[in-house]
Amino acid sequence: MKVRRTAMVKTLIRHPEILLLLLVAIISTVALPLRSYFVVLPHFSEKLLDYSEEEAEKTAHFWASKVIRLSPSQPITLHEDIDALMKSAIVEFGLEKVKIFDADGKIVYSTAPADIGKINRHDYFTLIVAEGKKFSKIVTKNQQTLEGRVVTKDVAEIYIPLKNNNKFAGAFELYYDLTARKEELDRLLIKEAVIGAAISLFLFGLVLMVIIHACKVNYYRYLAEEQIKLLNRDLEKIVDAQTRELKVTQEVSIQSLAILAESYDPDTGEHLNRIRNLTSTIAERLKSEGPYASYLAGKDNYIDELALASILHDIGKTSIPVEILSKPDKLTKEEFEIVKGHTSIAGLVLRLGNETFLKEFGKDSYLALAADIALYHHERWDGTGYPHGLKGEEIPLSARIVALADVYALCSERPYKEPWSHERAVDLIKSEAGKHFDPVVVAAFLDIEQSIKKDFQSYLSG
Template identity: 35%
Template sequence: MFRIPFLRNLFILALVATCCLPLYTLYVLHPSYHRQLIHETEEESARFASYLVRSLGMEGVVLERDILPADTIEKVCLLQADNLLIKLRFFSPQGEILYSTLPEEIGQVNDKDYFRQVVAKGRIFSKVVSKNAPTADGQLTNIDVVETYVPFQVSGVFGGAIEVYYDITRRVYQTNLLTLRTTLALIGVAVVLMFAISLALRNAGRAMTERQQAEDALRRANEDLERRVAERTQELQEANTQLTGEITERAMAQVALTDALEETRAGREQLDGILRSVSDGLLVTDGELRIVHMNSAAEQMLGVPLEKALGQTLDTLPVSRQLIDALRPGGAALENQMIFDFQVDQASGEGNTVFQARVSALNDGEGLAPGAVLLIHDVTREREVERMKNAFLGMAAHELNTPLSVIIGYTELLSNQSAVATLSTEQVHESLSLVHTKAIALSRLVDDLLDVSRIESGQPLNLEFGSCCLNEVVLDVLKPYQGQGSGHSFELQCPDEPLSLEADCGRLEQVVENLISNAVKYSPHGGRLRVVLDGDDDSCWLTVADQGIGMTAEQLQRVFDRFYRADTSNTAAQGVGLGLSVTRHIVEAHGGEIGIDSRFGEGTRVMIKLPRGGHPG
């Protein structure tokens, strides 16, 4: 049996499991019995102390000298009829022994750490003392006992304690006896189980040995059969060699032809696969500008399948007339590899798509150009960005010029002594305040431009994390708007307790300023502007809702694009289309989330979620 690895390992596993059963009893069950004994004794001591306090009429009384009732000794003597009660002591809040069944202990003070740090704080203290071991007071005992200190409170203040010594010698003996019996029973079960496993493994080993012998006999017979077959096969192979030679020669010729065809087909498939995988459109024409090939990307861009366009001239496709003329014989496109832009109307009617065509000559082996290759790329997005940037430059120039004009005008006025002499002090302060306000607006615009520059260059935003109160940030931003008299009513809903979080307070103020200014800017007819703050242990939420012009679904998809403005027709609304883009990057740099819900003509609601712990990004 032990010569077979599988059976040997199975026997060792069974032996280990059998040995673990008694150890489980000694190291798991017996400690559990012991802990249960202590727990029951503690509960019995607590019930006994509570009964003693009620029977002596000491509920709500602080234990002091001369406070114990006169019949205390008599009632305690009656309780000592319980042979398990070894000793009973009453302690004052200062630890002085007011009463003890051992009179010589009266008057002593318990200044042990456990009394001051556990019992005096209202918690039960228990200690199991084994035979011939010291108690918590350092006294030796010749029996197994549990000493329990039971405190009681008077109006929430420590009023004293009762110490009870219980004899648990018999219980410990019964627990040890139960553990011994359990261990012996498990050992018996383990022995029987081990014997049964050994017998089963022995029978299994005998069966496996017999099976191995049968397999050996079968293998020898099979080897003999294979030897005979090999001899016969050798004879047949020698007879077949001549026939195989002739067939091989013919097969080699056929294989060579097949390989050549396969290489041609694989090359064509590889070329077709490359053309299909190219994301840009590829269109090939001959010298007469007839289409000889185009890939699937070009089919999708031009909206014409290859089967329909094959053999047709280039002017049947929606390409630029300037491009067609440049490709004709004598044109400059093939010599200079020119680049052309052209537009294709979308079948869905959603506008035009702008494509860029790069022209190259299709040369043959003699250096002639019997055709042209057009590489078509979708540049709609690039042209849209260029348009938005051009619009942005115009708006930025206007946004920079307006505050600069005000600053220059008022500073010229204030630098003129004779003009200043005609102004009152209040007018001078108003002028300086207006210059300061325009300078701040100009600074914010420059900050937005610098933030966009960092974002586009892949640099992170500069964040200085610290403790920040979101309530104060919102109130500071709302205060100037509430005094403008713009026809907007501001409603602020926030919890009483401050919403504190780890964040860059300056950047959060920039976020709130962008949201409030957008809400005011795109609510030209006034209306209610609602700001809601909320939070839990992990996050803070900020919601800004207005009753302004709102946005369409298409505008909502592009609201976070740089240089994009949802309502470009409203020329009175200031801004260059950077606010929400910068706001999203600031929120995400804090590990937060931003979402927008808007309905055209009804208003817009912006929701921001920020983690309280901060997320330096």
């Protein structure tokens, strides 16, 4: 039930036009009957009264010439046969009752003889009719007339003033029987109300059906979305687990391969970790500011892949005889030429590996970085390095960074040398800025060398 309510709320939020349509339907359902009662009914009643007034005025003036005489100096004089004439008028014009008033408001004739002699002192008579204006009112069944009489029919009570030489001389009061017309009007209003209500209910029902259908659709969509979310979470967990597993497997494989390359050195694992940590630290500094910042910031996962690839910088040493690599004495010229070959061999092998990845996935892997590092990390900024004698920015940035990190690793003990102090390594790096090393990379290293010194033991232990 809660899910259905949630689905309905989401439906109305996503489709406010449905809510607007529902609101219009509700307003229409309420407004149409109210319109019939407050607009249509008064309008028709007014028209019916106007029509009755016109008929009454014609009737009064017609019968006034037949039943009364008006004289400037005398009161109203009635015709001798007024009763007979009035009875004929009642039948002919559909009148319910007739009264005749003189100028003082006194009833001089009435079809109900008991009214004769009474004086109308009501404001509507003295202030309206006596001023020569018509006055009328519809009185429904069992309601009181203006004079306080309860009627048994629907009637129009109409006062028509009579004038003599533009002076008020008296008035006719006619009671028109409106029962048949009123019933017809009521039927018309009921018919309109029924049609209006039917249209409103139809519109309301239609909107309700749309909302129910939309809610059902949204309900099932909501269930599907929740199910997809659950599946995605499970899938993400599986993918994350497999990604971690692949990443760990990859790193272990790379590290194993790198260690194999330097198997002559029992401290190789720590050495590789030092290279990796320092490479990452220098690259992070270069990314924060300086001429290489935008380049590094524009490459996703560059620093992580660079750090990982850095441990393969000497992978080509697997092709060098162990007795040369582990020789404690200075190498001969021939032996050094053999050692220098490890860069070209590693670059070739790693590039072949990257080409396979590139063909399969359409992009370079970390092996492209590893190939650049392995091939060029012995190149020098001044162009005196090997294997190709590249100069300055011809050397890939990755190789320039790892070259410095590799030299700083002189701090640790190796089979062919004693360990150096931090200060001695820093002095060497300073002195080689613009010669062996990229000056920008040296500057980045010097910016962080105090923190490196503070964590010197950490670098030594990997």
